[in-house]
Amino acid sequence: MTADIRELQRAFDEAELHADTDRLNALLAEDFMSIGEQGYLLDKRQWIDRHADFAYLSLTTTEVDVRRYDRAAIVRCVQNARATWRHDVMTLTVRVSQTWVELTDGWRLAGIQFSSLDRAALLGLT
Template identity: 75%
Template sequence: MTTDIRQLRQAFDDAELHADTDRLHTLLADDFMSIGERGFQLDKRQWIERQADFAYLSLETAELDVRYYDRAAIVRCVQRSRATWRGEVMTLAGRLSQVWIELPDGWRLAGIQFSSLDAA
Protein backbone atom coordinates (compact mmCIF):
# COMPACT_ATOMS: atom_id res chain seq x y z
CA MET A 1 0.00 0.00 0.00
CA THR A 2 2.87 2.42 0.74
CA THR A 3 4.00 2.21 -2.87
CA ASP A 4 0.54 3.22 -4.10
CA ILE A 5 0.45 6.44 -2.05
CA ARG A 6 4.06 7.25 -2.89
CA GLN A 7 3.23 6.82 -6.57
CA LEU A 8 0.09 8.93 -6.27
CA ARG A 9 2.00 11.63 -4.40
CA GLN A 10 4.58 11.64 -7.19
CA ALA A 11 1.80 11.78 -9.80
CA PHE A 12 0.40 14.82 -7.96
CA ASP A 13 3.82 16.52 -7.99
CA ASP A 14 4.22 15.74 -11.70
CA ALA A 15 0.75 17.12 -12.45
CA GLU A 16 1.60 20.29 -10.51
CA LEU A 17 4.98 20.67 -12.26
CA HIS A 18 3.44 20.27 -15.71
CA ALA A 19 0.16 22.13 -14.99
CA ASP A 20 -1.79 18.99 -15.91
CA THR A 21 -5.22 20.17 -14.82
CA ASP A 22 -6.96 17.01 -16.09
CA ARG A 23 -4.74 14.84 -13.88
CA LEU A 24 -5.22 17.20 -10.92
CA HIS A 25 -8.98 16.96 -11.36
CA THR A 26 -8.69 13.16 -11.12
CA LEU A 27 -6.29 13.12 -8.15
CA LEU A 28 -8.14 15.63 -5.94
CA ALA A 29 -11.19 14.66 -3.89
CA ASP A 30 -14.30 16.67 -4.70
CA ASP A 31 -14.16 18.26 -1.23
CA PHE A 32 -10.39 18.91 -1.40
CA MET A 33 -9.15 21.87 0.63
CA SER A 34 -5.69 23.38 0.84
CA ILE A 35 -4.48 25.64 3.62
CA GLY A 36 -1.62 27.97 2.78
CA GLU A 37 1.08 29.12 5.13
CA ARG A 38 -0.85 32.28 6.01
CA GLY A 39 -4.16 30.52 6.52
CA PHE A 40 -5.74 31.14 3.12
CA GLN A 41 -7.81 28.28 1.75
CA LEU A 42 -8.39 26.96 -1.77
CA ASP A 43 -11.01 24.40 -2.72
CA LYS A 44 -10.60 21.97 -5.62
CA ARG A 45 -11.78 24.41 -8.29
CA GLN A 46 -9.63 27.25 -6.95
CA TRP A 47 -6.58 24.98 -6.64
CA ILE A 48 -6.85 23.86 -10.25
CA GLU A 49 -7.62 27.37 -11.53
CA ARG A 50 -4.54 28.78 -9.80
CA GLN A 51 -2.54 27.11 -12.57
CA ALA A 52 -3.36 30.18 -14.70
CA ASP A 53 -1.22 32.41 -12.42
CA PHE A 54 1.15 29.98 -10.67
CA ALA A 55 3.64 27.68 -12.39
CA TYR A 56 6.43 25.50 -11.04
CA LEU A 57 9.85 25.74 -12.69
CA SER A 58 11.25 22.99 -10.46
CA LEU A 59 9.88 20.89 -7.62
CA GLU A 60 11.87 18.60 -5.31
CA THR A 61 10.53 16.52 -2.44
CA ALA A 62 12.59 15.14 0.47
CA GLU A 63 12.08 13.70 3.95
CA LEU A 64 9.04 11.75 2.78
CA ASP A 65 7.04 10.04 5.55
CA VAL A 66 3.82 8.10 4.86
CA ARG A 67 1.49 6.89 7.63
CA TYR A 68 -1.62 4.76 7.09
CA TYR A 69 -4.86 4.81 9.07
CA ASP A 70 -7.57 2.43 7.84
CA ARG A 71 -8.77 4.18 4.64
CA ALA A 72 -6.58 7.27 4.99
CA ALA A 73 -2.93 8.13 4.65
CA ILE A 74 -1.00 11.15 5.84
CA VAL A 75 2.05 12.21 3.86
CA ARG A 76 4.57 14.60 5.37
CA CYS A 77 7.55 15.95 3.47
CA VAL A 78 9.74 18.91 2.68
CA GLN A 79 9.46 20.59 -0.71
CA ARG A 80 11.83 23.01 -2.32
CA SER A 81 10.77 24.68 -5.51
CA ARG A 82 11.16 27.54 -7.92
CA ALA A 83 7.96 28.91 -9.31
CA THR A 84 6.37 31.92 -10.93
CA TRP A 85 3.36 33.77 -9.60
CA ARG A 86 1.86 36.11 -12.19
CA GLY A 87 5.23 36.19 -13.94
CA GLU A 88 7.34 36.86 -10.84
CA VAL A 89 9.95 34.19 -10.01
CA MET A 90 10.09 32.95 -6.41
CA THR A 91 12.00 30.32 -4.47
CA LEU A 92 9.96 28.34 -1.96
CA ALA A 93 10.88 25.93 0.83
CA GLY A 94 8.24 24.38 3.00
CA ARG A 95 7.11 21.45 5.02
CA LEU A 96 3.78 20.09 3.92
CA SER A 97 1.21 17.58 4.99
CA GLN A 98 -1.17 15.79 2.64
CA VAL A 99 -4.23 13.77 3.62
CA TRP A 100 -5.15 11.02 1.16
CA ILE A 101 -8.43 9.13 1.50
CA GLU A 102 -9.56 5.86 -0.02
CA LEU A 103 -12.88 6.23 -1.82
CA PRO A 104 -14.83 3.53 -3.71
CA ASP A 105 -13.17 4.66 -6.97
CA GLY A 106 -9.63 4.91 -5.54
CA TRP A 107 -7.34 7.12 -3.48
CA ARG A 108 -7.80 10.91 -3.65
CA LEU A 109 -5.98 13.85 -2.12
CA ALA A 110 -8.44 15.44 0.33
CA GLY A 111 -6.24 18.09 1.92
CA ILE A 112 -2.86 19.75 1.88
CA GLN A 113 -1.34 22.21 4.33
CA PHE A 114 1.86 24.23 3.94
CA SER A 115 4.31 25.66 6.45
CA SER A 116 7.27 27.72 5.22
CA LEU A 117 10.79 26.82 6.24
CA ASP A 118 13.44 29.41 6.99
CA ALA A 119 15.84 29.93 4.12
CA ALA A 120 18.94 27.83 4.58
Protein backbone atom coordinates in the same frame (compact mmCIF):
# COMPACT_ATOMS: atom_id res chain seq x y z
CA MET B 1 2.22 -1.14 1.92
CA THR B 2 2.86 2.60 1.45
CA ALA B 3 4.31 2.35 -2.07
CA ASP B 4 0.94 3.03 -3.70
CA ILE B 5 0.47 6.21 -1.64
CA ARG B 6 4.01 7.34 -2.44
CA GLU B 7 3.25 6.80 -6.14
CA LEU B 8 0.11 8.94 -5.83
CA GLN B 9 2.15 11.66 -4.13
CA ARG B 10 4.66 11.56 -7.02
CA ALA B 11 1.82 11.70 -9.56
CA PHE B 12 0.43 14.75 -7.78
CA ASP B 13 3.84 16.46 -7.85
CA GLU B 14 4.19 15.72 -11.57
CA ALA B 15 0.71 17.06 -12.29
CA GLU B 16 1.55 20.21 -10.32
CA LEU B 17 4.92 20.66 -12.03
CA HIS B 18 3.38 20.37 -15.50
CA ALA B 19 0.09 22.15 -14.69
CA ASP B 20 -1.78 19.00 -15.75
CA THR B 21 -5.22 20.19 -14.70
CA ASP B 22 -6.97 17.06 -16.01
CA ARG B 23 -4.74 14.85 -13.83
CA LEU B 24 -5.20 17.17 -10.85
CA ASN B 25 -8.97 17.00 -11.31
CA ALA B 26 -8.76 13.20 -11.17
CA LEU B 27 -6.43 13.11 -8.13
CA LEU B 28 -8.28 15.62 -5.93
CA ALA B 29 -11.35 14.69 -3.90
CA GLU B 30 -14.45 16.73 -4.69
CA ASP B 31 -14.30 18.31 -1.22
CA PHE B 32 -10.52 18.92 -1.40
CA MET B 33 -9.25 21.85 0.65
CA SER B 34 -5.83 23.49 0.70
CA ILE B 35 -4.49 25.57 3.57
CA GLY B 36 -1.75 27.88 2.34
CA GLU B 37 1.29 28.93 4.29
CA GLN B 38 -0.43 32.19 5.27
CA GLY B 39 -3.70 30.49 6.22
CA TYR B 40 -5.70 31.09 3.06
CA LEU B 41 -8.05 28.36 1.82
CA LEU B 42 -8.52 27.04 -1.71
CA ASP B 43 -11.15 24.49 -2.72
CA LYS B 44 -10.67 22.04 -5.58
CA ARG B 45 -11.71 24.42 -8.37
CA GLN B 46 -9.64 27.30 -6.95
CA TRP B 47 -6.62 25.01 -6.57
CA ILE B 48 -6.78 23.85 -10.17
CA ASP B 49 -7.59 27.32 -11.52
CA ARG B 50 -4.59 28.88 -9.76
CA HIS B 51 -2.43 27.45 -12.55
CA ALA B 52 -3.61 30.36 -14.71
CA ASP B 53 -1.34 32.62 -12.59
CA PHE B 54 1.03 30.14 -10.89
CA ALA B 55 3.58 27.85 -12.54
CA TYR B 56 6.36 25.68 -11.20
CA LEU B 57 9.78 26.02 -12.80
CA SER B 58 11.15 23.20 -10.64
CA LEU B 59 9.82 21.06 -7.80
CA THR B 60 11.82 18.71 -5.61
CA THR B 61 10.30 16.69 -2.78
CA THR B 62 12.43 15.27 0.04
CA GLU B 63 12.00 13.87 3.56
CA VAL B 64 8.89 11.95 2.50
CA ASP B 65 7.14 10.18 5.37
CA VAL B 66 4.00 8.14 4.66
CA ARG B 67 1.68 6.94 7.41
CA ARG B 68 -1.08 4.68 6.20
CA TYR B 69 -4.25 3.89 8.10
CA ASP B 70 -7.33 1.85 7.19
CA ARG B 71 -8.75 4.07 4.43
CA ALA B 72 -6.56 7.13 4.87
CA ALA B 73 -2.92 8.11 4.57
CA ILE B 74 -0.90 11.12 5.62
CA VAL B 75 2.13 12.18 3.61
CA ARG B 76 4.55 14.66 5.15
CA CYS B 77 7.47 16.02 3.16
CA VAL B 78 9.61 19.04 2.34
CA GLN B 79 9.31 20.75 -1.01
CA ASN B 80 11.88 23.01 -2.62
CA ALA B 81 10.53 24.86 -5.60
CA ARG B 82 11.09 27.68 -8.00
CA ALA B 83 7.85 29.06 -9.32
CA THR B 84 6.24 32.07 -10.89
CA TRP B 85 3.21 33.91 -9.61
CA ARG B 86 1.88 36.32 -12.22
CA HIS B 87 5.33 36.24 -13.84
CA ASP B 88 7.24 37.06 -10.61
CA VAL B 89 9.83 34.36 -9.83
CA MET B 90 9.94 33.03 -6.28
CA THR B 91 11.84 30.35 -4.39
CA LEU B 92 9.84 28.30 -1.92
CA THR B 93 10.87 25.89 0.82
CA VAL B 94 7.85 24.45 2.59
CA ARG B 95 6.87 21.54 4.75
CA VAL B 96 3.79 19.88 3.30
CA SER B 97 1.16 17.65 4.84
CA GLN B 98 -1.18 15.77 2.51
CA THR B 99 -4.23 13.79 3.56
CA TRP B 100 -5.21 11.00 1.15
CA VAL B 101 -8.47 9.09 1.52
CA GLU B 102 -9.67 5.90 -0.11
CA LEU B 103 -13.06 6.42 -1.74
CA THR B 104 -15.19 3.96 -3.69
CA ASP B 105 -13.49 5.02 -6.94
CA GLY B 106 -9.93 5.01 -5.55
CA TRP B 107 -7.51 7.14 -3.56
CA ARG B 108 -7.96 10.93 -3.66
CA LEU B 109 -6.13 13.84 -2.11
CA ALA B 110 -8.59 15.41 0.35
CA GLY B 111 -6.37 18.06 1.90
CA ILE B 112 -2.98 19.71 1.76
CA GLN B 113 -1.35 22.19 4.12
CA PHE B 114 1.85 24.20 3.70
CA SER B 115 4.20 25.71 6.28
CA SER B 116 7.14 27.88 5.26
CA LEU B 117 10.59 26.72 6.29
CA ASP B 118 13.63 28.87 6.87
CA ARG B 119 16.38 27.54 4.59
CA ALA B 120 19.07 28.38 7.17
CA ALA B 121 17.24 26.31 9.78
CA LEU B 122 17.07 23.39 7.34
CA LEU B 123 20.83 23.57 6.89
CA GLY B 124 21.43 23.76 10.63
CA LEU B 125 22.85 27.29 10.37
CA THR B 126 20.63 28.88 13.01
